[in-house]
Amino acid sequence: MTSNQAIRWVLKPAVFLAALVPFGLLVRGLLAGNLGADPLKEITTGTGLWTLRFLCITLTVTPLRRLSKWNGAVRFRRMLGLFAFFYGTVHLLIFIVADRLAGLGFPPLAAWQTFRDLAASIGGEIYKRPYITVGFTAWVCMLALAATSTAGMIRWLGGKRWQRLHRLVYVAAIAGVVHYWWSVKADLRGPQTYAVAVGALLVFRIVWWARARASVPARRARRAAAS
Amino acid sequence: MLIKPPADIPSSEITDKKVYLNRRQFIRTAAGTALAAGAGVIATEKLLGAQQPAPHGRKLVTKSSPLSTKETPNTWEHITTYNNFYELEPGAGNGPSRLAKSFKPAEPWTVSVEGECAKVGKINLEDILKGETLEDRIYRHRCVEAWSMVIPWVGFPLGNFINRCQPTSKAKFVEFTTLLDPRQFPGQRLPVLDWPYVEGLRMDEAMHPLTILGVGLYGEVLPSQDGAPLRTVVPWKYGFKGIKSIVKIRFVEKQPVSTWQKTAPNEYGFYSNVNPKVDHPRWTQARERRLPSIFQNRPTELFNGYGDQVASMYTGMDLKKNF
Numbered sequence: 001m002t003s004n005q006a007i008r009w010v011l012k013p014a015v016f017l018a019a020l021v022p023f024g025l026l027v028r029g030l031l032a033g034n035l036g037a038d039p040l041k042e043i044t045t046g047t048g049l050w051t052l053r054f055l056c057i058t059l060t061v062t063p064l065r066r067l068s069k070w071n072g073a074v075r076f077r078r079m080l081g082l083f084a085f086f087y088g089t090v091h092l093l094i095f096i097v098a099d100r101l102a103g104l105g106f107p108p109l110a111a112w113q114t115f116r117d118l119a120a121s122i123g124g125e126i127y128k129r130p131y132i133t134v135g136f137t138a139w140v141c142m143l144a145l146a147a148t149s150t151a152g153m154i155r156w157l158g159g160k161r162w163q164r165l166h167r168l169v170y171v172a173a174i175a176g177v178v179h180y181w182w183s184v185k186a187d188l189r190g191p192q193t194y195a196v197a198v199g200a201l202l203v204f205r206i207v208w209w210a211r212a213r214a215s216v217p218a219r220r221a222r223r224a225a226a227s
Numbered sequence: 228m229l230i231k232p233p234a235d236i237p238s239s240e241i242t243d244k245k246v247y248l249n250r251r252q253f254i255r256t257a258a259g260t261a262l263a264a265g266a267g268v269i270a271t272e273k274l275l276g277a278q279q280p281a282p283h284g285r286k287l288v289t290k291s292s293p294l295s296t297k298e299t300p301n302t303w304e305h306i307t308t309y310n311n312f313y314e315l316e317p318g319a320g321n322g323p324s325r326l327a328k329s330f331k332p333a334e335p336w337t338v339s340v341e342g343e344c345a346k347v348g349k350i351n352l353e354d355i356l357k358g359e360t361l362e363d364r365i366y367r368h369r370c371v372e373a374w375s376m377v378i379p380w381v382g383f384p385l386g387n388f389i390n391r392c393q394p395t396s397k398a399k400f401v402e403f404t405t406l407l408d409p410r411q412f413p414g415q416r417l418p419v420l421d422w423p424y425v426e427g428l429r430m431d432e433a434m435h436p437l438t439i440l441g442v443g444l445y446g447e448v449l450p451s452q453d454g455a456p457l458r459t460v461v462p463w464k465y466g467f468k469g470i471k472s473i474v475k476i477r478f479v480e481k482q483p484v485s486t487w488q489k490t491a492p493n494e495y496g497f498y499s500n501v502n503p504k505v506d507h508p509r510w511t512q513a514r515e516r517r518l519p520s521i522f523q524n525r526p527t528e529l530f531n532g533y534g535d536q537v538a539s540m541y542t543g544m545d546l547k548k549n550f
Contacts, residue, residue: 033519036321037301037309038374040521102522103514129509183509185372186490187317187419 007075015076019083022050023090040098047091052180052194054084055173059201066208078149081169085146088139088176096122131182138175141168170205173198283307285448287361289381294437295365301376303445305518310452311370312471314405314412317419319372323452330411332456332472342402342478345393352456356442359383363446364439364460369501369531371465373523375515380460381443386434388476394430398478401433402426403459403470420486426470427483427497428461431540437462437533441469463533465499496550500541501531505550 001009026046029035035042058080065073100121101107107114126136145166147153154162177198181191283303300306308324315330316322336352365379389401407423409415415422432438441460442449449455454471461468467487487495494508503513503526515527530537541549 030521037305037376037518038319038516039519040516040523041319041374043521098516098521099523102524103511105524131509185318186313187417189417 003072007072012076012079016079019054019080022046023087040094044091044094044098047087047094048180049190051084051088051091052173052176054080054087055169055176056194056197056201058084059169059173059198063201063204081142082146082149084172085142088142092136092139100125131179134175134182135179138172138179141172141175144168145172170202173201281447283445283447284450287381287443287446287448289361289363289443289446292362292364295363295379296367296377298365298367298377300365300379300445301518306376306378306444307450307452309518311372311466312414312452312454313420314414314422314424314472315452316414317417319370324450326413327451329413330451330455330472332451336456336474338457338473339475340392340477341475343395343398343480344478345395346391352442355388355440355457356383359387361442362439364441366437366460366462367531367533368462368466369515369527371467371495371499371507371512373507373510373512373515373527375517375525375527375531377517379445380439380441381446381449382439382441382460384436385438385440385459386436388440389430389433392476392478394478397480399430400479400482401428401430402475402477402479402483403428403473404475404477405470406472406474421489424470424486425483426459426468426485427479428459428468429482429540432461432537435537435540437536440473463501463530463537465501467495468499498541498546498549500529500546500550501527502529502546502550503527504529505547 026035026043030039030043033039058077061073061077061080065071096118100118104114104117104121107117125132127133145168148157148162148165157165177191177194180194181188184191308321309319310321310323311319312323315326337349338352338355339349340347361381361383363379363381365377367375368378369375403426405424406412407415409422428438439460441454441458442456444450444453449458454469457473458471459469459473468485482497485495485497485499487499488497501512506512512527514523515525516523517525528534
């Protein structure tokens with residue numbers, strides 16, 4: 001088996017299944033009723049944290065690839081990013097169903113009125129509560145990235161434009177940390193941990209970017225001297 | 228030490244307690260008494276009526292109260308594994324129950340009574356309980372984090388104790404302080420709140436018959452994570468107004484500043500009465516989830532449904548301003 005085949009048929013499916021484990025555990029806990037007295041809090045913080053974790057893992061792919069020189073790493077990036085989007089979407093859906101829809105008294109879903117009330121209810125929270133505003137911003141960024149994650153979309157957008165668009169992942173990660181930071185009452189240890197992780201992953205890129213910029217004139221100068 | 232008021236327990240009740248204990252348990256208790264080195268432990272337990280074995284610890288002798296709600300209480304497991312007790316671990320969850328062993332209330336437990344009252348001094352828990360009849364008070368409990376439970380507390384009116392302290396006319400508020408002991412309270416090693424935890428009540432709120440000094444749960448001695456051995460329960464206010472593991476009660480003229488007020492003055496006011504019309508800046512207080520429900524669909528009632536009994540204390544007050 002070539003390393004290409006190993007990635008495709010063994011490693012990727014394994015990572016895929018592993019990434020579903022937290023979701024499976026939360027669903028099992030919810031159905032079995034063993035998430036304690038406050039299952040809503042468990043599934044909300046659980047899916048929120050896994051969104052941040054997958055964002056961090058996704059942002060680790062490129063530094064890992066550069067440092068290890070293992071280009072195969074990049075083959076996992078899209079899947080990991082999509083899992084961040086998946087957990088973020090579940091997180092948002094929990095809010096919509098358990099908080100907003102429940103608050104409306106679970107009106108019939110097929111009605112136009114329900115759709116309007118629900119949109120107003122969700123929109124009102126996004127507008128009124130800054131931590132929800134940033135959280136929703138993070139999700140919208142991830143939505144844009146997920147929607148343009150196919151090979152067809154990359155071709156359609158063109159590599160440069162696609163790459164520029166996908167820098168939104170940095171906005172999503174930062175907004176995600178801010179959302180977490182603003183949602184806790186007093187104990188900031190959790191948000192601080194993720195702020196450090198995302199910060200470190202961004203520092204890598206800033207350093208590389210600065211180095212690349214510095215090396216362009218240097219290269220030009222070398223080329224000029226050689227000719 | 229306080230001068231004890233005349234006993235308000237009819238002698239029949241005292242006999243009752245002896246009947247309550249059967250011989251075998253009496254012998255077991257007697258043996259325990261003989262073996263135990265610390266006399267204080269036994270004295271307190273006797274006063275708590277804690278000789279009866281109980282499913283989770285030590286049984287209390289209680290009587291029912293007309294002030295209890297008919298709603299079904301949450302399970303012992305939920306009430307003792309889902310706690311907000313930042314002194315043990317910050318954040319609502321099972322942290323406090325996991326770390327509960329690190330906090331063993333001292334025997335005897337001493338409370339310092341200070342400020343504007345005649346009976347300034349230190350008083351042991353056994354003396355606080357002397358002459359009091361413990362009641363089961365099944366109350367709705369509404370957390371500021373928009374969840375609620377029904378909790379069968381055991382306690383007695385805080386007003387009884389305040390009367391015994393003989394507050395002066397200058398005493399307009401009561402300030403309570405939790406034990407400060409980072410060795411027992413790992414949460415106090417973190418700079419999360421300005422330790423020790425301080426709470427306050429206006430005198431009329433503290434004297435209200437619904438306000439109790441809690442010492443138990445489900446007819447048993449209060450577990451550490453629920454604020455052992457002595458806490459307040461103020462059912463028409465958000466849960467954090469109930470201060471746990473009290474070591475100081477101070478009568479003051481000026482309104483105290485509570486710990487959460489100090490931490491986030493825009494989010495937590497002094498009164499913190501349950502009010503569906505005053506949102507927490509980060510979430511609505513209009514609805515709550517009655518645990519273990521996952522749906523935020525139960526309408527929150529003004530004063531947590533205790534409006535008939537307490538609303539008159541706030542007539543003419545702007546509850547939006549005095550949140």
